[in-house]
Structures are given as structure tokens and as C-alpha cells.
Amino acid sequence: MAEVLEKEAFVLPENIVDRGSHYCPGCHHGIAHRLVAECLSELGLVDETICVSSIGCSVFIYNYIDMDTIEAPHGRAPAVVTGVKRARPDKFVFSYQGDGDLASIGLAESVHCANRGEKVSIVFVNNTVYGMTGGQMAPTTMIGQKTTTCPGGRCEDREGSPMKMAELMASLGGTAFSARVATNNMKNIVSAKRAIMKAFRCQTEGHGFGFVELLSACPTNWRMTPVAANERVEKEMIPYFPLGTYKDFE
Amino acid sequence: MSSARDGERIFIKGNEAVAHGALAAGCRCYFGYPITPQNDIPELLSSLIPAAGGQFVQAESEVAAANMLLGAASCGVRAFTSSSSPGISLMQEAISYMAGSQLPGVIVNMVRGGPGLGDIGPSQGDYFQAVKGGGHGDYRLFVLAPATCQEAYDFMIEAFHLAFKYRNPVMVLGDAILGQMKEPVTTWTPAAGDPLYHDDTEGAEWRLEGKGERPARLLKSLYLEEGALATHNRMLVAKHESMEQDARAEEFLCDDAELIVAAFGSIGRIVKSTVRNLRAKGHKVGLFRPITLFPFPTKQIDALAAQGKRFLTIEHNTGQMVDDVRLAVRHHADSAFFGCMPGDLPSPEDFVEPILNVLEGK
Ligand SMILES: Cc1ncc(C[n+]2csc(CCOP(=O)(O)OP(=O)(O)O)c2C)c(N)n1
Ligand code: SF4
Numbered sequence A: 001m002a003e004v005l006e007k008e009a010f011v012l013p014e015n016i017v018d019r020g021s022h023y024c025p026g027c028h029h030g031i032a033h034r035l036v037a038e039c040l041s042e043l044g045l046v047d048e049t050i051c052v053s054s055i056g057c058s059v060f061i062y063n064y065i066d067m068d069t070i071e072a073p074h075g076r077a078p079a080v081v082t083g084v085k086r087a088r089p090d091k092f093v094f095s096y097q098g099d100g101d102l103a104s105i106g107l108a109e110s111v112h113c114a115n116r117g118e119k120v121s122i123v124f125v126n127n128t129v130y131g132m133t134g135g136q137m138a139p140t141t142m143i144g145q146k147t148t149t150c151p152g153g154r155c156e157d158r159e160g161s162p163m164k165m166a167e168l169m170a171s172l173g174g175t176a177f178s179a180r181v182a183t184n185n186m187k188n189i190v191s192a193k194r195a196i197m198k199a200f201r202c203q204t205e206g207h208g209f210g211f212v213e214l215l216s217a218c219p220t221n222w223r224m225t226p227v228a229a230n231e232r233v234e235k236e237m238i239p240y241f242p243l244g245t246y247k248d249f250e
Numbered sequence B: 001m002s003s004a005r006d007g008e009r010i011f012i013k014g015n016e017a018v019a020h021g022a023l024a025a026g027c028r029c030y031f032g033y034p035i036t037p038q039n040d041i042p043e044l045l046s047s048l049i050p051a052a053g054g055q056f057v058q059a060e061s062e063v064a065a066a067n068m069l070l071g072a073a074s075c076g077v078r079a080f081t082s083s084s085s086p087g088i089s090l091m092q093e094a095i096s097y098m099a100g101s102q103l104p105g106v107i108v109n110m111v112r113g114g115p116g117l118g119d120i121g122p123s124q125g126d127y128f129q130a131v132k133g134g135g136h137g138d139y140r141l142f143v144l145a146p147a148t149c150q151e152a153y154d155f156m157i158e159a160f161h162l163a164f165k166y167r168n169p170v171m172v173l174g175d176a177i178l179g180q181m182k183e184p185v186t187t188w189t190p191a192a193g194d195p196l197y198h199d200d201t202e203g204a205e206w207r208l209e210g211k212g213e214r215p216a217r218l219l220k221s222l223y224l225e226e227g228a229l230a231t232h233n234r235m236l237v238a239k240h241e242s243m244e245q246d247a248r249a250e251e252f253l254c255d256d257a258e259l260i261v262a263a264f265g266s267i268g269r270i271v272k273s274t275v276r277n278l279r280a281k282g283h284k285v286g287l288f289r290p291i292t293l294f295p296f297p298t299k300q301i302d303a304l305a306a307q308g309k310r311f312l313t314i315e316h317n318t319g320q321m322v323d324d325v326r327l328a329v330r331h332h333a334d335s336a337f338f339g340c341m342p343g344d345l346p347s348p349e350d351f352v353e354p355i356l357n358v359l360e361g362k
Helices: A029-042 A057-063 A077-087 A099-105 A107-115 A165-170 A186-204 A226-240 B014-024 B040-051 B062-074 B085-100 B127-131 B149-166 B176-180 B228-246 B265-280 B298-306 B321-329 B348-359
Strands: A049-053 A068-071 A092-098 A121-126 A175-182 A209-215 A244-247 B009-013 B029-032 B055-058 B079-083 B106-111 B142-144 B170-175 B182-186 B249-252 B259-262 B285-290 B292-294 B310-315 B335-339
Touching: A029 A057, A029 A092, A029 A121, A029 A186, A049 A057, A049 A077, A057 A068, A057 A092, A068 B062, A077 A092, A077 A099, A077 A107, A077 A121, A077 B029, A077 B055, A077 B062, A092 A099, A092 A186, A099 A107, A099 A121, A099 A165, A107 A121, A107 A165, A107 A209, A107 B062, A121 A186, A165 A175, A165 A209, A165 A244, A175 A186, A175 A226, A186 A209, A209 A226, B009 B014, B014 B040, B014 B106, B014 B149, B014 B170, B014 B176, B029 B040, B029 B062, B040 B055, B055 B062, B062 B079, B062 B085, B079 B085, B079 B149, B085 B106, B085 B127, B085 B228, B106 B149, B106 B176, B127 B170, B127 B292, B142 B149, B149 B170, B149 B182, B149 B228, B170 B176, B170 B265, B176 B265, B228 B292, B249 B265, B249 B298, B259 B265, B259 B298, B259 B321, B259 B348, B265 B285, B265 B310, B265 B348, B285 B298, B298 B321, B310 B321, B310 B348, B321 B335, B335 B348
Parallel strands: A049 A068, A049 A092, A092 A121, A121 A209, A175 A209, B029 B055, B029 B079, B079 B106, B106 B170, B142 B170, B259 B285, B259 B310, B310 B335
Antiparallel strands: A175 A244, B009 B182, B142 B292, B249 B285
16 A cells, blocks of 8 residues: 655644735744644634734734734734633633834733733734834834835934843733744744744643743835844844843743 | 612712723723722722622723723723813824724723813713724724713613624713712612613624634724725714614703703703703703713604704803804704803702803893
8 A cells, every 4th residue: 555655734723814914025924823823722712812913014823813802903903802811701812012012002902911921822923113113113114124104224313223022021920921032043932932822832831921022024115125024133133122022831 | 771779878979989880791801090080880890890800900090991801892891981171182193993803892081170180070071082982093992971879880780782783982970079979879780681681792793702613804904005994984974873763852841831951961960950950940841861961862852943942051161062052953943052060069059050040141
């Protein structure tokens, strides 16, 4: 009898919707979605999850992951997540937010949600720019990085320095887990998944607020090829935004 | 209402009546941020709600409180927030999203003087904000205006019912007078069979709870596909129009009145005393007190206009509801206006001269 020599190399997680992507080529939101979907599925959470989607390119996360979802106003996802979790403490609740969303307009909501120790998880995608609105400066934009609202490059004297959210969140009493990972290469993606798993377990095991920051690429607004964008994550972002776990419940 | 209203009779403030009424309505979550003159509401609920097995959160801002309400409402639980004027302004973003996403929640505004920081005294300056939308986009809130502590209690029960009936945010619009005055209130809880009875399966067909075996649900206000927002907004308009069936007003001595004073909330109650006093002196005046400010009781007041009545609108502002009165009676009559300013606490005597002036055609 002939041996089966072929094995399926690419299998979609059960909760990923098989459809065309609206993200730009080389965008890391797609990778982050897949990691979130895999973690939800491996932890058996899909059926009891309520997702809070935010403003920005990722508002459409609900088009790709099959789960109950509510859309929050720009930056307010941590407050919406709080309301959802308080109303349904028995459900798994998480938000998925960009840097403009979480670190700028919604900074107060983010800090206070963490500080209260809400038993929720936040997946934070840091691509150092406002993607959806066409590449304006974000609180995480790096010194010297050109955006449409700092065309000469971000200047520390004028615009301040890029905010380090994983460290800031770790400093708050209510945070039980905070880590920064990157999605620019296989090795980093594997650790990114491990961190998301842990941020999710932080909630399911009752430890409290879990936060994971993903350093991600926005080739379109960085005006780079996907390959160059991945290199930028490695060479420019990681040295300023060090990868690692800043607070852990274990 | 079929429930016997034979509960305990307690002596409480209007703000406290709001809190007790919410609990009787089956409210499980409260989110708020301190602001005078409504602080008794969060202060009381911080112990009552947890004791009833619910959740109390003092949010970091009104922006956050209203968005927490949005989140809880998306789960189909009964939740509310309360504030006063400047705080309500901050809540408008979430209120607009709730209207767009068709979420049922209750917002209490104990209005104080504005604009800006204004003062902490009573005012009705937020009428426009409450009934014309307030936040961005084309939407309406269902707005109830209590005039007594008993109504503050009763209308909270009704507000939750209406919020779920229409899947729309409902505002209870009081003011500093109502919030701070104390009077006896008969407590009651709607019993099974009462239309206002709270059934735990409410919202079961749309609420978020994890998809389980069914297809995933999505609550949103974003409609980008061509024509999708137009369809959505047409549906919202039809919903707002259908609220008309629940429009309501109190008519006091209107039948044989020559002049009818339109006034709502606390001012409506003060005018009622003026009307009573003027009647004792033989003046044919009456009171029309809209209880629902949106939907406005247009048919009811227009029916009075058709009988040839004249109108005067009295408000604790520079003239807001008078626009709706004029619109409602326009085929038959007009309305004069008398406004008092925030900071003034009007007494029934203050309205005698303005009413007699209009009655005597001065
Ligand atoms: C109150 C409000 N202000 C501004 C906007 C416009 N807006 C939409 S997306 C966005 C930036 C999102 O950037 P980010 O959170 O970094 O997400 P990305 O698109 O990069 O994934 C802004 C400012 C809005 N929708 N609401
Ligand atoms: S603009 Fe940037 S963040 Fe948005 S989809 Fe394109 S690459 Fe991704």
C-alpha cells in the first residue's frame, strides 16, 4: 500500500474565517490575528469569548475571527472591556488595539483599566504610526521617524519621546502580566504566541489584567517594502522597545 | 401598571429615589464619576449594588463611565450611569455609539447651570442636548422628565423597560431641585405579569455572551458598504417614529382653561402650584407637563390647541422646549415664552405675573 507522503502544511485555526484580507501586503495585523485565533482555539475559549474591537486598521478583526464582538469608540476599548467583563465575569473578554487607540486617545482608559486590575486581556499592536488615517504621528513614533504630521522626523524637544507601554503597564498595581514581543520573524512570532497565551491564561486562571505589546510593521505608512519593514522592526524598534516580560504572575 | 405599588414608604431625596428605582428595575451594573448635584446616586449605589449582587465601578472619567455602560449594555444586562451637565457632555461620544449600535442603557442627567462650568444650582439648560441628539450623528434618545421623587423612582423602572423595548439609550432628565429635595416615596417592584416586569431573557436574541453553538454576533455602528448606512439610519428613523406610541404628558385643569402653561420637570411642578393658586382666584389657566420630552407629546398638546387654547411655555432656561411646543401647536396657535435663569430658584409666586400678562394679552 502506498505510503501517504504529503501532509497539509497550512491549516487554518477553526475560528479563522477563510476570506480575502483587507490589510496591506506585509502588514502584521494578519499575523497578530492568527496568533490570537490560535490561542483562543487552543485554550478552548472561542465559544465563550467576547471581543472588543477598536478603531484603526484592525476594527475589522471580527471579519476574520469568528467570535461575538462589540465595536468600541476610538481609545475607549479598555472602558468597554471593563463594562463587558463586569456584566459577564464568567466570559473571556479581550480587546485588540493599535497604538493611536491605546496609547494616545485612550491612554487614561488603558492605564485605569490595568490599575483596577480588571480581569481582561489587551492585545496591543504597536506599529509606531496611525495606519488607518494615513500615516500620522503616534505616541510610539520613533525619534527621527517621518510621518505625515512630523514630515521632518519626530523631534524629542517638540513631540516628546516614544511611549513604552509594556513598561508603563507593568508599573501599575493591577497588572498581573505585561510583555513585549515582535512579529517580524519566525522566532519572534513563536515567542509572541507564547506571550499571548500567557496573557490569556492570566485571565482564565484569575490572576488579573494581562497585557501584551506586539511590535509590528506598517509597510504602507513606513513607505517600505515588507522585507525592509521587517528589518526596521529588528534594527530600529527592538533596540528602543526591548522585548521581554515586564511583569509575570508566575 | 398592574403591579401593586404597596411597598415600603420611605423618605428620600430625588437622587436616592433614582438609585432605589434602578435597583427595583433589576439594574445590575452602575458606572459613574462624581459631580454635584447627583453624588448621592453613586454614593448610595456603591453599597446597594454590590449587596444586590451587582457591580459598581467609579470610573476614571465620564468618558469611561459611559463606555463601560456601552460594554455592559452589549451583554444585555441592565446597566446605567448618572451625571450632571458637564459630565453628560463628556458622555455624548458613547451615547451616540450606543444609539448607532442599538444598545439599551439608561443615563440620568441631574441638570445644573451652564454653559461651561456654570454653577451647581438647578437649570433646564440641557433640554436641547437631551432631545435633539447631543452626540454626533442623526439619532434620538427616549427622554423622561420626572417632577417628583416618586416619579424619579417610577421612571427609572420605566426607563429600563423602554431601553430594552426600543433597544435605544433612554435618558432620565432631572435637575438639581429634584435631586436634592426629599419627600416620601412608595417603593415597589414590578411583579411577573406587569409589562414593566424584568425578564432575564430580555435581549437574548442579540446580546453578546460568547457564540457557543450559534453564529457569532456583532454589535457595531460602522457601515461602510455603499447604501448600508442609509438603510441602517432609515431603520433608526422608523424606530424613533414608533416611540410616539409611548408619548405622555400630564394635563392639569386644561379642559376649561383659556391659557395653558407648558412646563416640564421641577418647573412643571412649581407651575402646577401657581396654576392652582390662580384658579382659586378665578383665572382659567391650566398646566400641560410633558413627561416624555422625546417623543414629544405632540398629538396631546395639538388637540388642546385645536380647541382654541392659548399657550405660554415656562422653562428654567432661555427658551428650548418652547421650540417643540410651537412646532406641535403650529397649525392652530403659537406659544409665548417665559424663562428663568439658572441660579434663580423660582417659587410659584414668581410665575403669577408672567402668566397673568399672557392671559390678559399684555
Ligand atoms: C474620536 C476619534 N478621533 C479620531 C478618529 C480617527 N481615527 C481613526 S483610526 C485612527 C488611528 C488609528 O491608529 P492606530 O490605533 O495606531 O491603529 P492602526 O490603524 O495603525 O492599526 C484615528 C485617529 C476616530 N475614529 N475617532
Ligand atoms: S495601513 Fe499599515 S496597519 Fe493598516 S493595513 Fe496597511 S500596513 Fe497594516
